[in-house]
Amino acid sequence: MQILSLLIEADFWAATLRLTTPLLLAALGGVFSERAGINNMGLDGAMLMGAFFGYIGALFTQNAFLGFVCAAISGALIMLLLGFMSINVKVNQIVTALGTNMLALGVTSTAFRMIFGNDLAQLTSPGLVPVNFGSLSKIPFLGKVLFGQTPIVYLAIILVPISHYIMYNTHWGLKIRATGEHPKAVDTVGIDVYKVRYVSLIISGILCGLGGAAVTLTGINTFYDNITAGRGFIAVAAVVFGKWSPVGASLATLLFGAGEAFQLRLQGLGFDIPYAYFYMLPYIVTMISLIFFMGPSKGPAATGQPYIKSGSKAKRKKVSRAGLKPEVKS
Template sequence: MEAFEILLQTSFWVAAIRIASPLIFATMGELICERAGVLNLGIEGIMVAGAFAGWVTVYGGGDLWTGVVVAALVGAAFGLLHATLTVPLGLSQHVVGIGITLFATSLTYFTYRLVLPQVSSPPKIEPFTPLPIPSLSEIPLVGQALFAQTPLTYLAYAVVAVTAWVLYRTPLGLAVRAAGENPSAVEAQGISVAAIRIGAVMVGSALMAIGGAFLTMSAFNSFFFEMVNGRGWIAIALVVFGSWRPGKALLGAVLFAAFDAFQIRLQQISGGIVPYQVFLMMPYILSIAALILVARRATYPKALMVPYQKGER
């Protein structure tokens, strides 16, 4: 009964949307890459790099939005590296992706230690604060949850809307989707598949990095090791769960985050009978369950992970 009451708490839904926000950025970023035909396993490391880049910009005296832009640029740079190796050079997207994650993570940790050689507790910044939208935030239950968040969460909503609009309503979006389904048709239109894919991976990686920056600049106020904690891999599962559609992926991210917020509260009322690790495992188990659930009807972009060579059929 207590468990049911959780669902009626405003604070629960506020937490759910807050937890969903970095996942929304990351999921949209991965979705854009995969829609263009490139699996980006660099996501986990790019989120780490973005989390640090945004934070360190503000720590060094920059303002918050400069931090977001720097994070996005760092993400795009790693995206460019990923795309250079996987698109024109056609290297294994699995190996390169894992390599980018290792590279981005280790370079971030190295830089962190350069900037802050000896600190016992990580220094804090002044993060984004909630910005309630007048009247909309006064709607019962959902108003606070949806419209009393930080500006970065609103940016996440905008990213979903823009991604959906570009993918389905513009010639560019058509070219991106075709690059992931039938690249030779794109080439036949005189559009370069390589350019589309490289661009998509850079934009997607920038979004992943902003997702990471959300953690240090909105959810928390400092950078610490292992703070991304598998969120990138969960985003990959959410893309599959959302059938590569922005709207469905958004729904998946919010459902997932609601479950995560729910287990945190359940953990508090369970009174320590169940080991806390069981609750912490749930998001990962849920991701695997979601993958199994949709596996039968999952329709992968047909050219996902297939390198494209001009003039080849």
């Protein structure tokens, strides 16, 4: 009974929103890139970059907002690398993403040690403070849940309808969705498939970077190795769970955020079982809900497939060779 009463506490829901925010931002990023046809396992690396460079930016400028700007740029940069590898070089996207994730891990942990030395002295940077809504925050339940959060939480929530609108009601959204479903058709009407994919990846990187910074700059205000702890992969799972739609993916991350808040609360209750069981909880919740409530779902048709432009150099060469060479034997 004590456990169930947790679910109606305002603190629990406030923590849920706070813990959902990084995942929500990353999952929205995942929706953009997967919808454009890039199978994006690189969310985790971009989040890690955002977490580190957000912290460093905030520390050196002494300004949390500039930290978020640095985070967005660093996330976009690593996604550009992923884009170059999967769009231009056309290597397997899953495997490339494992490479960029490892690069992010190497760059962040090495830079951290190079800046602070091996003693890992913990300097805290300025972080975001909760927005002051005045008397609104005194509303019994909602006040604590909705009106006591940091700005990034509100930004994430606002981005859900905005992403939905962009994806389904604008020209760009149509381009992105079409590129993921049928790049050939998009190419035929004269839209640059590569450009659409690069732009979606940059959006994705910015969102993941913000999500990473939302881990470091909303309370702990510091960094340690692999601080995102695989949240990017949970975001990928959320994208699949939410059937590649911004609203669906957001609801899926809410489920995981609630699982994480729940395990934090359970730890506080002091049960006599190893805490690792609590850590396990959000992952089990995600997996069980994927298996039993969702069923398998098909993503955008062209996801994971590199697109070879019909006018690309290799093909042109082949065509011209076939056309110009006079056939001797008929």
